[in-house]
Amino acid sequence: MISLTITDGVAEVVLDAPHKLNSLDEVALAALSRAYDDAAAAAARGEVRALLLRGQGRAFCAGRDIHNVTPDNDDAAAYLGKLVQPLLQKMASFPAPTFAAAQGACLGVGLGLLLATDVVYVAENAKFGSPFARLGATLDSGGHWYFTERLGMHRTLDLIYTAELISGTEAVAQGLFSRAMPAAELLARTRDIVGQVATGATAAFAASKELVAHIRDQRLGLWQAMTEETDEQARLCATADYAEGFQAFQDKRKPVFTGTL
Secondary structure: OEEEEEEOOEEEEEEOOHHHOOOEOHHHHHHHHHHHHHHHHHHHOOOOOEEEEEEOOOOOEOOEOOOOOOOOOOOHHHHHHHHHHHHHHHHHOOOOOEEEEEOOEEOOHHHHHHHOOOEEEEEOOOEEEOHHHHHOOOOOOOHHHHHHHHHHHHHHHHHHHHOOEEEHHHHHHOOOOOEEEOHHHHHHHHHHHHHHHHOOOHHHHHHHHHHHHHHHHHOOOHHHHHHHHHHHHHHHOOOHHHHHHHHHHHHOOOOOOOOOO
């Protein structure tokens, strides 16, 4: 089950099947995709200015739900290529800052959901890696690229060959995610941060989100990235939030941003 609630400018998307560690079958992936569509439509109306993704229970997402899958009926190419990848691309292009709070198992597709999210906070006892050696399968959902990019070839293949899992604390120390927190504090602290971001200059945040994606995907050099920064800054100079930020600074008060261009 996938749920979506919108409160005070924050869309909260919940993977709510704790009895199966929020593993995702085709039906759940379609529901998750619809939740992001609905949240994006609300963002276009100005009702959503940040999004939080989380999993209910002791795990964020243990990956694909394979209870009804056998080698004879498995169409991994359709599941990953026609369902998972389009969903992750949709998530990555969400028109507002996105956050995830991840605890417990974060594997396979669950890891992919995190890779498609702007900022990821993890519980210290969260688990990441590639347990697929035990299934005769391999890491999917962008995991090869992400681990190689962040950990290098040797550590990536070490994790894949051994099926060793690392903790949330280790994952943050190795540069995979943003912050590690005690599991009991994770959701409350993440909600607090997301709520603060939702009141910020979210149009400017969107510009930074796009620029960071360009730097990553197009391998921009320093001077090309600086040129894009300058172009974005010039565009933002004409926005209401830019005018409000300057006026608030001069008035020595807290700015009231609308997130609009």
